[in-house]
Amino acid sequence: MTAPFQSSVIQPGAIQPVIVGAGPAGVRAAERLVAAGLRPLMIDEAARGGGQIYRQPPDGGFTRSKAALYGFEAAKADALHRTLDGLRDRVDHRPRTLVWNCEESALDLLCDGRTETVPFTHLILATGATDRVLPFPGWTLPGVFTLGGSQVALKFQGCTVGKRVAFLGTGPLLYLVAYQYLKAGVEVAGVFDTTPLPVQARALSGMLRDPVTLAKGLWYVGWLRAHGVPIHNGARPVRVEGDGRVSALVWRDAGQAGGREMRVDCDAVAYGLGLRSETQLADLAGCRFRFDAMDRAWLPERDAAGRSSVAGVYVAGDGGGVAGADAAELAGERAALALLEDAGLPFDAGRATALDRRLSRVAAFRRALSAAFPFPADWADSIADDTMICRCEGVAAGTLRAVAVNSQAREINRAKALTRLGMGRCQGRMCAAAATELLARALGTGPDGVGRLRAQPPIKPLPVSATPRFEAAAS
Amino acid sequence: MREIIGCDVAIVGGGIVGGSAALFLRQMGFTVTLLERDWCGAKASGVNFGGVRRQGRPLEQLPLSQRAHAIWGRLPALLGTDAEYIRSGHLKLARSETDLQALIDYQERSAGFGLDLEIIAGDAFRRRFPALGDRAVGGSLCPEDGHANPRLVSPAFARAAAALGAVVREQTPVDRVERDDDRFTLLCGGGLEVNARFLLNTAGAWSQRIATAFGEPVPLESLHPNMAVTEPLPRFLAVNIGVEGGGVYGRQAPRGNMVVGGGRGFALDADRARPQRDAVLTLMRDAAELFPQIAKAHVIRCWTGVEGYTPDRNPIVGPSRTTPNLFHAFGFSGAGFQIGLAVGEALAELVRDGHSSAPLDAFRIDRFPPTP
Numbered sequence: 001m002t003a004p005f006q007s008s009v010i011q012p013g014a015i016q017p018v019i020v021g022a023g024p025a026g027v028r029a030a031e032r033l034v035a036a037g038l039r040p041l042m043i044d045e046a047a048r049g050g051g052q053i054y055r056q057p058p059d060g061g062f063t064r065s066k067a068a069l070y071g072f073e074a075a076k077a078d079a080l081h082r083t084l085d086g087l088r089d090r091v092d093h094r095p096r097t098l099v100w101n102c103e104e105s106a107l108d109l110l111c112d113g114r115t116e117t118v119p120f121t122h123l124i125l126a127t128g129a130t131d132r133v134l135p136f137p138g139w140t141l142p143g144v145f146t147l148g149g150s151q152v153a154l155k156f157q158g159c160t161v162g163k164r165v166a167f168l169g170t171g172p173l174l175y176l177v178a179y180q181y182l183k184a185g186v187e188v189a190g191v192f193d194t195t196p197l198p199v200q201a202r203a204l205s206g207m208l209r210d211p212v213t214l215a216k217g218l219w220y221v222g223w224l225r226a227h228g229v230p231i232h233n234g235a236r237p238v239r240v241e242g243d244g245r246v247s248a249l250v251w252r253d254a255g256q257a258g259g260r261e262m263r264v265d266c267d268a269v270a271y272g273l274g275l276r277s278e279t280q281l282a283d284l285a286g287c288r289f290r291f292d293a294m295d296r297a298w299l300p301e302r303d304a305a306g307r308s309s310v311a312g313v314y315v316a317g318d319g320g321g322v323a324g325a326d327a328a329e330l331a332g333e334r335a336a337l338a339l340l341e342d343a344g345l346p347f348d349a350g351r352a353t354a355l356d357r358r359l360s361r362v363a364a365f366r367r368a369l370s371a372a373f374p375f376p377a378d379w380a381d382s383i384a385d386d387t388m389i390c391r392c393e394g395v396a397a398g399t400l401r402a403v404a405v406n407s408q409a410r411e412i413n414r415a416k417a418l419t420r421l422g423m424g425r426c427q428g429r430m431c432a433a434a435a436t437e438l439l440a441r442a443l444g445t446g447p448d449g450v451g452r453l454r455a456q457p458p459i460k461p462l463p464v465s466a467t468p469r470f471e472a473a474a475s
Numbered sequence: 476m477r478e479i480i481g482c483d484v485a486i487v488g489g490g491i492v493g494g495s496a497a498l499f500l501r502q503m504g505f506t507v508t509l510l511e512r513d514w515c516g517a518k519a520s521g522v523n524f525g526g527v528r529r530q531g532r533p534l535e536q537l538p539l540s541q542r543a544h545a546i547w548g549r550l551p552a553l554l555g556t557d558a559e560y561i562r563s564g565h566l567k568l569a570r571s572e573t574d575l576q577a578l579i580d581y582q583e584r585s586a587g588f589g590l591d592l593e594i595i596a597g598d599a600f601r602r603r604f605p606a607l608g609d610r611a612v613g614g615s616l617c618p619e620d621g622h623a624n625p626r627l628v629s630p631a632f633a634r635a636a637a638a639l640g641a642v643v644r645e646q647t648p649v650d651r652v653e654r655d656d657d658r659f660t661l662l663c664g665g666g667l668e669v670n671a672r673f674l675l676n677t678a679g680a681w682s683q684r685i686a687t688a689f690g691e692p693v694p695l696e697s698l699h700p701n702m703a704v705t706e707p708l709p710r711f712l713a714v715n716i717g718v719e720g721g722g723v724y725g726r727q728a729p730r731g732n733m734v735v736g737g738g739r740g741f742a743l744d745a746d747r748a749r750p751q752r753d754a755v756l757t758l759m760r761d762a763a764e765l766f767p768q769i770a771k772a773h774v775i776r777c778w779t780g781v782e783g784y785t786p787d788r789n790p791i792v793g794p795s796r797t798t799p800n801l802f803h804a805f806g807f808s809g810a811g812f813q814i815g816l817a818v819g820e821a822l823a824e825l826v827r828d829g830h831s832s833a834p835l836d837a838f839r840i841d842r843f844p845p846t847p
């Protein structure tokens with residue numbers, strides 16, 4: 001019998017909280033736990049804290065002011081970064097560290113090419129979200145980027161994805177990133193919003209509950225229009241054209257079946273269809289999932305405070321359902337209060353109630369947001385049979401449709417077994433949303449009717465050489 | 476809603492054993508109903524390592540294993556797909572002179588069975604298998620053993636049976652089995668009732684329930700072989716590799732991914748299992764030591780499955796000792812993928828003739844001391 005790999009043990013009775021994710025949710029959770037006298041371990045793959053929205057440029061990199069980097073959110077970004085700095089000596093912050101497995105009250109980490117196992121008594125999963133993309137003909141052509149990826153390039157690599165960029169899809173990031181590109185001096189070939197204008201107008205009125213957000217959204221649209229950017233509502237992509245590199249986006253109006261195809265010249269396309277939560281760790285931790293109709297995804301069950309179905313495991317922020325950065329900060333703090341309460345430590349009950357009240361308003365905001373930027377369910381139909389769905393394993397849409405139609409696969413894990421979809425490097429993190437929509441359409445059911453891909457460790461590729469016993473073997 | 480199906484043979488479990496039994500029974504003209512709680516081939520049969528290997532099996536399995544070998548050779552004709560089945564050869568490595576001697580002994584003992592084992596050692600070994608360097612002193616090659624893609628093969632049997640007219644019901648658990656007069660009555664999920672003259676218990680690691688229901692419990696244990704696969708790599712290994720004395724095993728899939736196995740996962744519940752971290756990390760180390768070609772690669776996925784093991788590591792295959800027309804086939808102890816096809820055929824013969832042309836005595840259900 002080999003000795004266990006776990007390096008550290010927790011003293012009986014001690015409380016060792018671990019937070020995965022140093023975004024808005026993770027940082028606010030850490031702050032609360034520190035205030036209660038605990039010393040949490042906070043782990044993040046990124047080099048510096050801040051998460052997706054308040055991501056910080058690499059150390060020693062080019063310097064842009066926070067106002068330039070974060071726009072309207074500069075003050076919030078600054079506040080979060082300050083909190084993080086202030087916690088430096090009281091939190092074990094582990095940057096550049098991937099959590100690749102969760103098993104029996106311990107996490108497996110990968111840092112500097114080495115694995116390590118750390119135990120926890122309580123776990124807050126604040127793993128955030130990433131772009132949700134669905135393929136369309138030409139999407140694998142160099143020059144097609146996700147909206148989030150385009151923003152990251154601009155903010156942190158200081159480069160743009162093209163000189164004349166078309167923005168396509170749905171979600172608040174669509175207008176935001178188009179705006180940021182225009183501000184950075186890039187020509188915006190147009191914004192191609194999949195939502196018809198009347199639908200959006202009606203929904204935006206629902207967002208009056210959150211006038212600041214509304215004002216921001218309208219402000220971007222107005223600003224883009226004022227600068228002569230064409231905005232097309234109810235658009236659907238037909239294909240991206242180009243010889244080795246994007247040269248045009250061909251699109252049509254969703255309202256007119258078989259309507260005229262239009263083309264717009266561009267050298268890059270940035271697109272996305274909202275965000276999708278990173279839920280693999282919750283799955284490995286054993287959390288129960290339920291289908292969320294708004295996010296069209298299976299999400300870990302959680303109560304209003306963020307408690308999952310597993311005692312001692314909490315889910316906070318976009319990783320439990322996409323609700324944006326402000327909500328993530330509230331949810332992170334709320335989950336930490338729940339942890340303190342569950343651990344039998346003193347906690348501020350008044351603060352918890354106040355947070356609950358504010359979080360319940362977030363739910364209404366989420367509904368309005370998903371009404372204003374609805375997912376274009378018919379998009380999946382327009383994916384041509386020869387379009388790649390799973391880029392890792394080279395699985396085309398037609399292959400997936402075939403196993404659905406000849407009824408070999410009425411469920412996504414089955415489709416995976418038969419086609420290799422989701423079996424490659426990304427383990428379905430990139431293609432599962434698309435495959436779900438496509439399979440559901442082919443089977444005449446909804447995305448809730450085809451099951452969900454089960455997570456397996458490692459949740460991201462793990463170097464063989466990372467095993468702690470490797471050196472012993474190599475010598 | 477109540478639905479009643481009457482048929483000659485009811486089969487509980489649509490793995491490779493139940494699926495192939497259904498196909499062979501249909502070919503013989505029996506009416507068949509195959510009941511599968513999950514999807515056919517989704518359990519052990521669809522997630523295993525994919526080793527299609529006779530070499531190394533205990534001698535008493537070799538007659539069945541040889542018959543399975545012939546059936547594997549007819550795969551495209553049976554299924555309309557080759558399911559990535561390749562007769563790549565299976566090379567069992569000896570890492571010491573003692574181990575080499577054990578391989579030579581096995582070659583002698585198994586001589587009459589037609590495995591055509593070839594012992595290769597020393598310089599000849601290094602010339603023939605340069606990719607393995609000097610990490611073995613030699614090995615035993617079974618040239619016609621190989622590997623296949625279990626995700627494709629196993630469901631295909633149930634599908635082929637359905638194409639020949641078998642009733643295949645997936646997502647349909649058999650909750651209770653009763654017998655009166657000459658008939659078995661199976662009460663299944665979704666209000667389905669199946670009446671049959673014969674019953675095949677091919678429910679994999681979950682077969683104990685039916686055996687117990689008919690008064691013959693067996694010491695069956697669920698274990699979970701641990702698997703890992705790397706990203707695709709340039710081809711370096713044609714043969715399927717095992718090691719004398721156990722430990723790590725590996726094969727390179729047609730796409731270039733290296734699939735390795737070793738150690739055990741753990742049970743989440745009676746139906747599901749997960750890889751275990753210490754097993755995964757140990758497997759990575761052992762695999763990289765045996766195959767330095769993967770040392771710079773990434774593991775992209777680990778998995779395991781649920782498999783029934785018997786104390787003597789031989790399966791239970793044959794008639795019930797308490798109940799006429801009930802036949803069991805389970806407890807393959809981590810090695811039922813290759814042999815499963817011949818077991819399916821033997822079950823079909825048992826139904827038709829009352830006995831099988833392959834010797835099954837070593838696999839009697841009553842060979843274990845009674846469990847309290």
Ligand SMILES: Cc1cc2nc3c(=O)[nH]c(=O)nc-3n(C[C@H](O)[C@H](O)[C@H](O)COP(=O)(O)OP(=O)(O)OC[C@H]3O[C@@H](n4cnc5c(N)ncnc54)[C@H](O)[C@@H]3O)c2cc1C
Nearest residue numbers: 021023024025045051052099127128148317318324325328
């Ligand atoms: C590319 C991108 C750009 C965005 N830009 C904006 C924007 O401009 N404006 C806006 O309002 N919203 C934006 N969003 C939405 C934004 O993600 C959220 O509203 C907010 O960041 C959610 O905060 P969070 O704390 O829940 O998660 P995040 O901020 O996403 O933080 C999660 C953190 O967890 C880490 N993590 C996840 N899994 C692991 C793991 N297994 N191991 C180690 N670390 C892990 C990640 O590295 C990440 O830093 C963007 C999202 C994306 C994906």
Ligand SMILES: Cc1cc2nc3c(=O)[nH]c(=O)nc-3n(C[C@H](O)[C@H](O)[C@H](O)COP(=O)(O)OP(=O)(O)OC[C@H]3O[C@@H](n4cnc5c(N)ncnc54)[C@H](O)[C@@H]3O)c2cc1C
Nearest residue numbers: 488490491512520523524526649679780807810811812813
């Ligand atoms: C990870 C792993 C690696 C392996 N590697 C190899 C290898 O390389 N070579 C080799 O030869 N063997 C290997 N094996 C062993 C081999 O996979 C099994 O021995 C073989 O698949 C058993 O087939 P089966 O049909 O009996 O069982 P299964 O495939 O498990 O099928 C039994 C079926 O019965 C169903 N069932 C159970 N209860 C009920 C019920 N009440 N009602 C309806 N349906 C029910 C189950 O859902 C299941 O689908 C491996 C096994 C595992 C787990």
